[in-house]
Amino acid sequence: MHSVKYCDTYANIEDRATVNDGDKRREKQVKQLGENHGKRAVAMYCLLVVATTAGFAAIFIISFEFQAIWRREYVRLENKFTDLEKEFRQLKEKNYNESGKAVSTVQQLNDSKSNYERPTLYYYASTLTWQSSKTFCESFDRTLCTFDQICPLNNAGRRYIDDVIPGDHWTPVLEGHNDWVEIGDYHVFPCLLHRPPQWGTLPTWGVSSASAPHKGYVYCCKVSAATERVAPPIRYQYIGKAATYNMSAQHCEQQGRKLCYSSDVCKASKPVLGLVKGDKWIAVRDRHNEWIEIGDHAGNTCKTHGIVHGLPSWGERTDGSLLDHVGYVYCCRSSAGR
Template identity: 55%
Template sequence: MYSLHILALLSVTAALHVYEDDGLQTVAKHQEVDTGPRLYYDQSTLTWDSSEGFCRQFDKNRNLCSFDDLCPWRNGARQFIRDVLPGDHWVAVKGREWVEIGDRHSVPCFLHSSRWGPPTWGDVPETRHYKGYVYCCKDTSPDPVPAIAYRYIGKTSTYDISKDHCRHQGRRLCYSSEVCVKSKPAHGVVRGDHWIAIKDRYNEWIQIGDSSGRTCLHHGPKYGLPAWGTRTDGSNINWVGYVYCCK
């Protein structure tokens, strides 16, 4: 159960909110609407997955915000939608990315991957002073997903074989957000233990089965990127075989 320390509440009028981080308190003025991003503070051990889970746990109609939600283009540059927090503060956004919302690096609104690559700490539930904040946005993704239903291509399938199968269909591997909509597989749960390749990053897989309550779990953050996903010996693996392709 997440500890919900609410820092931002719905309001159609200006209101004062207090942000707390390791003893630091900053009072900032915000004006929010129902569809706007909401800011929370959970804990400094947050990962990308637990940040996403935080939003889902608090409100099933909200999800992580996108980079554009928090840092839209204004006057030729990325502009943070809120007052910048003092110090170094990173929040998870869609696409397994992290964005700076503090003033540690002079200006906010840049992705970690754009300067230093994907952060290793983003998947590790260890205390970091620059983690803890979560932004949640209204989930406006449509229920219908523009994808072909699961296809079974055999137990010898790998990440590259799955990718090539989609390419030959004039399609591509789906992102995790297209495979799982509102924390459920878009085309239903498959009985048993079944992982399918996703486009989020090379050799990343997501669970579409009902094994051990892991439905919609990413393989990498929990178990690491699997060696079986890139094997070249043509061996059979019981937990692969399905592929899911998107436009």
């Protein structure tokens, strides 16, 4: 009796132990499963962090490389522009050859091919003068444009015919010797004449071949009744009392011209540009250091100095002395005659 009861009791204890062991195993499995899920979650989080960091790093590197490429390209283009601008500014004044035809260094800047009547804009040289600009246009059988052609008048006032050029830029006009008009935006608006009453006086740089950043542009127009009506009379140029034969020749060469022959200066024993009062001599191309009288002194008008007095020593002086009877210059095209 006692033996049976004891066995039953032992069996119950064993069953409970088995149940407890199963619970523990399930608990351990659940715990292990939780730990595995936790590790997977941590791993996935770390992977996400790594991927995100790598993505940002890649974006940063690509952005940095793009900026570096852009910066290099910007510097390259800026240097190229600077070189082009420097080359543009260094064009020499003698921009056409002995035949009077324009050479390739002169650049046409606006499109007037379809309309010959329209003013044509060129960049000629930063060393140009009013006279050399006029000579340049004449080499195309054209002439300088008038103020009205560059800045026509309408109901709203004067309006520049092309896009305004950034900066301070002046171009010569035909109205008068050394007349210039603003075609840049430096003075707020273009179409400003560089003479009283609009702007100061006639510019000294307009008759100087020294390079200046505010000159270089030239408008050439078809010769017409409008240009002939306002064209200033042809006159002698004056370079001062220190003039010598070589100085006179160089002055003409700066305009792409030559000294005239005596036969161009005088026709029928009269100066073609008019008689000057007093004793006045100008250099001519007949031979080196030859001069011709254009004044009314002592009955020598239109006589060469070589015939009357012999070649003058003062024509080749080097002491810089000032003489009242020199200073006028008359320049002709390369070929004989104007």
